[in-house]
Amino acid sequence: MLEMNPNPDTGKSIQPLTIKIIGVGGAGSNAVAGMLRSDLAAIPALILHTNSRILNLDTEAQKMILGGRRTHGLGTGGDPEIGRAAAEDQESALREFCQGADLIFIVAGLGGGTGTGAAPVVARLAKDSGALALAVVALPFDFEGSRRTKQAQVGLLNLKSAADAVICLPNQKLFQILDEQTPVNETFAASNDLMTQGVRGIWQMLTRDGLINVDFSYLRSVVHNRHTESMFASAEARGEARVREVVERLIASPLLEEGRVLEEASDVLVSLIGGPDLTIADVNKIMDQLNRRVTEGQLILGAAIDPTLVGCIRLTIVASRPSPDLLPNQIPHHSRLSSTHAIKGDIEAPFFDEPIVSHSQSRFKGPPPATTPENTELLLQQQMGQSDRTRKHAAKRMKQEMFNLEIVSKGRFEKSEPTIHHGEDLDVPTYIRRGVVLN
Amino acid sequence: MFEITPIVVGLDIGTSKVCAVVGEFNDSGGLNIVGVGQAKSRGVRKGEVVDATLAGEDIRNAIVEAEQMADIEIRSVYLGVTGGHIRGFNNRGFHPVVSHDREITDDDVQDVIKNARAINLPAENKVLHVIRQHFLVDGQDGIVNPVGMLGARVEVDVHVVHGNFNRLQNPIRAIKNLQLEIDDVVFCGLASSLALLNNHQKEMGSLVIDIGAGTTEYAVYSNGIIKHTGVIAVGGDHLSNDLAYGLKVPLGRAEQLKIDHGSALVEPEIKGHTITLTNDVGIAEKTINLEHLRRIMSLRLAEIFQLIATELDQSDLLNYVREGVFLTGGCSRIAGIQTLANQVFHLPVSIGKTNSISGLKSALDQPEFATAIGLARFGSFEMRKRSQEKPGLQTTISQTFKQIFGRA
Numbered sequence: 081m082l083e084m085n086p087n088p089d090t091g092k093s094i095q096p097l098t099i100k101i102i103g104v105g106g107a108g109s110n111a112v113a114g115m116l117r118s119d120l121a122a123i124p125a126l127i128l129h130t131n132s133r134i135l136n137l138d139t140e141a142q143k144m145i146l147g148g149r150r151t152h153g154l155g156t157g158g159d160p161e162i163g164r165a166a167a168e169d170q171e172s173a174l175r176e177f178c179q180g181a182d183l184i185f186i187v188a189g190l191g192g193g194t195g196t197g198a199a200p201v202v203a204r205l206a207k208d209s210g211a212l213a214l215a216v217v218a219l220p221f222d223f224e225g226s227r228r229t230k231q232a233q234v235g236l237l238n239l240k241s242a243a244d245a246v247i248c249l250p251n252q253k254l255f256q257i258l259d260e261q262t263p264v265n266e267t268f269a270a271s272n273d274l275m276t277q278g279v280r281g282i283w284q285m286l287t288r289d290g291l292i293n294v295d296f297s298y299l300r301s302v303v304h305n306r307h308t309e310s311m312f313a314s315a316e317a318r319g320e321a322r323v324r325e326v327v328e329r330l331i332a333s334p335l336l337e338e339g340r341v342l343e344e345a346s347d348v349l350v351s352l353i354g355g356p357d358l359t360i361a362d363v364n365k366i367m368d369q370l371n372r373r374v375t376e377g378q379l380i381l382g383a384a385i386d387p388t389l390v391g392c393i394r395l396t397i398v399a400s401r402p403s404p405d406l407l408p409n410q411i412p413h414h415s416r417l418s419s420t421h422a423i424k425g426d427i428e429a430p431f432f433d434e435p436i437v438s439h440s441q442s443r444f445k446g447p448p449p450a451t452t453p454e455n456t457e458l459l460l461q462q463q464m465g466q467s468d469r470t471r472k473h474a475a476k477r478m479k480q481e482m483f484n485l486e487i488v489s490k491g492r493f494e495k496s497e498p499t500i501h502h503g504e505d506l507d508v509p510t511y512i513r514r515g516v517v518l519n
Numbered sequence: 520m521f522e523i524t525p526i527v528v529g530l531d532i533g534t535s536k537v538c539a540v541v542g543e544f545n546d547s548g549g550l551n552i553v554g555v556g557q558a559k560s561r562g563v564r565k566g567e568v569v570d571a572t573l574a575g576e577d578i579r580n581a582i583v584e585a586e587q588m589a590d591i592e593i594r595s596v597y598l599g600v601t602g603g604h605i606r607g608f609n610n611r612g613f614h615p616v617v618s619h620d621r622e623i624t625d626d627d628v629q630d631v632i633k634n635a636r637a638i639n640l641p642a643e644n645k646v647l648h649v650i651r652q653h654f655l656v657d658g659q660d661g662i663v664n665p666v667g668m669l670g671a672r673v674e675v676d677v678h679v680v681h682g683n684f685n686r687l688q689n690p691i692r693a694i695k696n697l698q699l700e701i702d703d704v705v706f707c708g709l710a711s712s713l714a715l716l717n718n719h720q721k722e723m724g725s726l727v728i729d730i731g732a733g734t735t736e737y738a739v740y741s742n743g744i745i746k747h748t749g750v751i752a753v754g755g756d757h758l759s760n761d762l763a764y765g766l767k768v769p770l771g772r773a774e775q776l777k778i779d780h781g782s783a784l785v786e787p788e789i790k791g792h793t794i795t796l797t798n799d800v801g802i803a804e805k806t807i808n809l810e811h812l813r814r815i816m817s818l819r820l821a822e823i824f825q826l827i828a829t830e831l832d833q834s835d836l837l838n839y840v841r842e843g844v845f846l847t848g849g850c851s852r853i854a855g856i857q858t859l860a861n862q863v864f865h866l867p868v869s870i871g872k873t874n875s876i877s878g879l880k881s882a883l884d885q886p887e888f889a890t891a892i893g894l895a896r897f898g899s900f901e902m903r904k905r906s907q908e909k910p911g912l913q914t915t916i917s918q919t920f921k922q923i924f925g926r927a
Contacts, residue, residue, distance in 0.1 A: 491760045492770060496564045499603055499752040501826060506753050509761035510818040518765060518811045 097286060097296050100181040101279065102174075102206070103127040103141070104199045105163070106134075107189025107218055111272040113139035115187075120280055126177050128202070130166050130194045131155035142177070146170055146198060156193025160231055163197025174202060178209035182296060183286070185279050186213060186243060189271075191220035191228035196235035203243035212300050213243040216278045218271050219250045240309060247278050247310045247398060249335070256334035274335075278312045281396030285351040285382035292363070294382035299349070311341045314396035323362050326393045327369040336399070339373055345399035346377040355390035358383070366395065374399075526553075527902060528585070529894025530578070530596040531707065532690050534563045534733025534756060535849060537577045538888055539585040541593070542895035545877070550899045552878025552892065554589025556581040565752045566601040566707075566734035568689040575693045582699070595700035597898040599890050600647070600690060601707040601734045603752030605682040609652070610635055613674040623656065623665045623673055635677040645684040647706050652676040652744045661742075678745045680706045705897050707890045708736030708748045714893030715845050715871035716740060723842035726864070727871065728827060729890060730820075730850035732756050737827050741839035751826055755850045758819055765815045766807050772796070776812060777853075783820045784855035785813045820856060824863040843867035847889040 101123050103112030109127040116125055116139050125141035127134055132145050132153030145153050147166035156162040167174070178184060184206040188195035199215060206213040217239065220228045240246050251271050258270055285294050313336045315329035331339045342348065350370060352363060363383050370379060377400075386394075490498075490507045499506040504513060511518070527550070529540045541554035558580035562573030586593050612635025616627055636649050654662040656670035665673050687704065694701055711729040724741040732755040739746040758781070763773035780794055792809040831837050844866050846856060851870050860868040873883045873892050883892065 491763055492756060493564070493760065496569065497603070499565070501751070506751070506822075507757070507760075509757075509764055509815065510822045511761070511765060511815050514818060516814065516818060518808070518814065 097183065098181045099123050099183045099185070099283060099286070100177070100211075101125040101141075101185045101187060102177070102202055104167075104186060104188040104202055105129060105192055105195030106131065107192070107268075107272070108187045108195055108199070109134045109137060110268075111187050111189075111218075111275045112141055113137050114269075114272045115276045115279060116140050118276060118280070120276070120283060123283065128167070128170075128174075128194070128198060129155075130163060130198075144170065144173065146194065156197065158193045158228070158231075160193055160197030160235060163192075163194040164201055165197075166194070167198035167201040171201075171205060174205050175209060178206045178211060181206070181209065181211040183299075184211045184213050185282075186215040186239075187217070187275055187279065188215065188239075189218045189220070190232035190235040190239070191224060192231075196231050199235065200238040200242040203239055207242065207244065214282065215239050215243040215246045216275050217246060217248060218275060219248060219252070221251045221254075236309075245308050245310055245400065247312050249274050249278070249312075253334045274312075277314045277396060278398070281312065281314060281351040281398065282349070284353055284384055284386075284396075285349065288353070288382075288384035288386070292381055292383040294349070294380060298380065308346075308400040310398050310400040311335055312396065312398045314394065316392060316394045318392045322391070322393045323365045324369075326395045327366055330395055330397065331373065341399050341401065342370070342373040342397075343375050344401050345374060347400045348374050348377055348379050349398040349400075350379055350381045351396040351398075352381065352383040353386050353389060353394040353396075354383070355392055356385055356387055357390060358385060358393065362393070366393075370397075525902065526589075526591055526593075527702075527895045527898030528582075528593050528596040529599065529710070529891040529896075529898060530582070530694070531599040531710075531891040531894060532563060532568065532574065532578060532693075533560055533731055533887075533890070534566055534754065535731070536560050536887065537563075537574075537581040538891040539578075539581045539593070539596070540888060540891040540895045541585050541589040541591060542876075542878070542892075542899060543589075544899065544902075548903070550876050550878075550896055552876060552883065552895070554585045554587075554591070555879060555881075555888065555891075556583065556585030556588060558584065564733060565603060565754075565756070566731065566750070567603075567686055568693055571689065571693050571696075574690070575696055578693060579697055582697070593699065595702045596694065597702050597894040597901075598690060598694060598704050599707040599710050599894050600682070600687055600704055601731075601736055601750055602682065602686060603734065603750060604686050605647070605680060605706060605750045607678060607680045607706075607708075607748035609676060609747070610638055610679050611674055611676050612637070613672060615672055616670055621669045621671060623668050623670055625666055627673055628654075628666055628675075631673050631675045632677070635675050636679075638679055638681075640681055643684050644681050645687055646679060646681045647687070647704060648678070648680040648709065650678040650680075650709075650745050652678055652746075678748065680709070680748055682706075702898060703901060705894055706736075706748065707731075707734075708738045708750060709745070710891075710893030710897055711736060711847055711871075711889045712738040712740065712745075712893065713896045714873045714876070714889045715847055717874065718743065720842045720845075724839045725842045726827075726831070726837075726840045726844045726866070728824075728844060728846050728860070729848040730754055730823065730846065731848040731890075732850075735823050735827075735848070735850075739831060739836050739840060741836070746836055746839065747831065747834065749827070749830060751823060753819075753823055753826075754848075758816055758850070761815050761819050762812060766812060768796070768805070768807070776807070777816065780809060780812060781816050782813050782854040783817055783859040785810060785817050789813060816853070817859065820850070820853070820859055821863060824860050828863055837864065837866070840864075840866055843869060845869060845871035847871040847886040849887050851886045 101112055103109045106129060109129050112125050112127050126144060127141045128144050128146050130147040130151045134143055148169060150166055151162060186199055186203050188199040190196050203213045203215055219232050254267060254270055258267060286296055313330055313333040315326050315333060317326035317329060336342060352366060367381060493507040525544045527542045531538045537558045537560045539556040540552060542550045543553045545551040558577045560577050562568055562570030562577065568574045582593055612631050614627055614631035614634055616623055618624065653676055654665045655674040656662055656665050656668050657672055691701060708729060712727040715727055716725055721740040722743045727738045729736045734754050735751045738748045759770060759774045759777055762777055763770045789809050793806045794809055795803050796805045796807060798804045844860055844864050846860060846868065857868045870886065871889060873889060876883060876892060876896060
């Protein structure tokens with residue numbers, strides 16, 4: 081549980097927490113290389129790719145070329161099946177790396193061959209070795225084409241059933257963060273940066289001595305075998321009003337879909353890093369604001385001190401959405417097949433069958449819900465954040481039904497600029513806004 | 520150069536009416552109001568011009584009426600501007616004194632004011648006023664004139680009023696199209712407070728609230744200086760609109776109901792009273808519950824006061840207001856508004872009177888004219904300042920340039 085004591089010494093010899101990072105594929109390798117250049121340099125890391133170009137990457141991480149004779153170090157050509165097979169070839173080497181770790185981050189970009197195919201394998205091996213497998217993945221931009229999008233969807237599905245938890249970063253949402261003039265390389269760098277933030281948030285929460293420590297075992301109990309899909313967002317604020325601002329900025333993050341993610345979340349991990357001037361009152365205020373947003377789920381807080389962050393607060397949250405009833409493994413075999421086939425389009429079949437073979441189904445109980453393939457696909461897509469627009473639309477429509485029972489005409493001010501004061505439209509009669517009933 | 524008659528004209532382009540006030544210097548150097556012209560305003564919403572053609576016509580009508588009454592020809596005006604985009608805030612500028620004997624010179628004062636003016640505003644915003652509040656020398660507060668004092672660091676607090684450049688241009692262009700010159704552009708809230716308050720009231724601390732048809736402006740004075748100004752784009756029009764909506768009557772009817780039966784208070788004894796509306800030929804058409812009418816108005820007015828009170832409370836300014844609250848503008852005619860304001864502010868409330876200016880009694884008594892009178896008063900101060908400066912050729916040229924480039 082939450083420990084107020086920074087060092088919960090129980091008298092036993094303390095085993096330091098072993099965290100490892102594995103970067104899979106091109107995007108994953110780049111992201112991990114970036115992490116090692118930042119303050120995460122102390123973490124042992126391994127990067128895997130089927131393309132020998134990663135050898136040129138200037139990084140401290142161990143490098144491993146997958147595929148061998150299969151690909152001759154030339155990549156998979158965007159085929160996840162080759163990526164998967166290549167990773168399975170190196171199973172023993174991967175197992176060796178995973179040995180002894182308590183927590184393994186699997187960082188990958190989905191949509192291509194290696195990341196999509198190999199990441200689920202790596203996640204499974206990591207889990208088999210007894211570690212907690214947390215995947216941090218980027219989903220492709222829309223402009224990368226529908227094939228990659230579909231592959232990424234299937235990859236995510238596989239990864240979710242293999243890893244304990246998956247943190248998703250839909251790259252498409254980056255467009256809402258970055259301005260239009262951003263060059264391509266910076267856009268990808270921003271994507272890597274976000275993955276780094278996701279890893280860092282959890283890493284700091286677990287390792288930094290803080291005001292409030294989060295036990296690894298607690299994290300484990302929250303994510304272990306949940307196979308959830310999570311979103312993360314982080315924000316930083318400085319100055320006088322930082323306590324209020326940091327939460328506002330966080331909520332404003334497009335990754336949280338205007339705070340809707342928080343409302344729907346079942347578990348929210350909050351990692352709060354501040355300077356030595358961070359007070360418990362600040363922590364309290366921030367949690368208070370977040371608590372109001374998180375209606376359903378539980379909040380897990382980690383607050384830590386970083387001496388370099390004087391006058392600054394960095395807030396990272398990881399919000400897990402409850403998986404809808406149809407977790408991949410809960411889908412009955414026949415409908416699951418058809419559903420993945422419905423998604424797969426032009427991608428070969430064996431790849432999709434793989435997770436069922438590789439993953440034991442025993443840990444899931446309960447009757448499988450009957451869903452039609454169309455329904456399944458729709459839900460999966462929604463879960464992926466792919467049909468964002470339609471979902472937003474639906475949410476809007478629902479709101480309208482609930483609130484705008486009476487359309488208040490603004491009469492004379494219909495066409496003039498509305499007078500908005502602290503979010504209230506002052507053109508609407510006061511008695512209506514106050515809910516005063518005449519008669 | 521030709522002789523310029525020593526008159527000042529204040530022009531207030533309001534939401535319900537355009538009003539021009541002509542002032543003349545009397546023998547003792549004070550301002551004497553000699554003419555008033557007004558016209559119904561049709562091209563203005565919430566204090567801002569939305570139809571330049573209609574606004575132009577209305578301005579012309581008001582000016583012509585004022586010219587006839589005062590029997591003069593108006594060439595230039597002091598223009599009042601308002602609107603929800605105008606903001607006021609306090610800023611501090613500082614300047615190190617570099618002279619070896621540490622004596623603060625006039626140049627230092629000019630520099631520190633220049634520094635205080637350098638504000639980080641969005642490009643589309645324009646500063647309307649930079650009003651000097653007081654100086655600080657080495658942290659010592661409350662200095663009125665630091666010239667000649669010794670110190671290492673001189674600071675100045677200023678109150679800055681700024682607004683959106685393009686939106687400020689709309690009334691200016693409407694006037695330029697009428698071949699009139701603009702002497703200066705003045706924020707209406709500032710003008711009304713100039714018209715109402717005497718030095719004693721400014722010294723003691725006063726809050727002026729000008730509730731017009733489209734906007735409500737407010738200004739706080741304390742220790743003789745402006746502490747805060749602001750605008751809320753809510754006014755009498757909103758009252759009428761609320762009534763039209765709530766009582767389900769046409770807007771014109773609502774306007775008339777507001778004037779005939781309106782009050783800021785809901786007294787218990789009016790419960791159950793009704794008003795019967797008749798049509799043109801006198802046949803009863805509809806009955807309206809008086810209590811509803813009053814409640815709608817009361818809520819809206821209380822909200823306006825509440826917004827101002829909240830705003831001022833944030834900077835703890837209400838404690839400085841010792842003299843009281845002065846209401847003006849068309850809405851200050853509403854019955855019971857003093858009591859309502861008193862309930863919100865817990866301060867003595869009175870309807871502002873333009874006491875310190877002589878002239879046409881009919882104009883001075885009306886709260887609607889306060890802004891225009893204040894504009895004329897502002898003009899008289901400016902003009903006196905200029906005449907004291909004795910404009911040589913150089914200043915005339917520089918002023919001309921300033922007029923061309925400052926507001927072109």
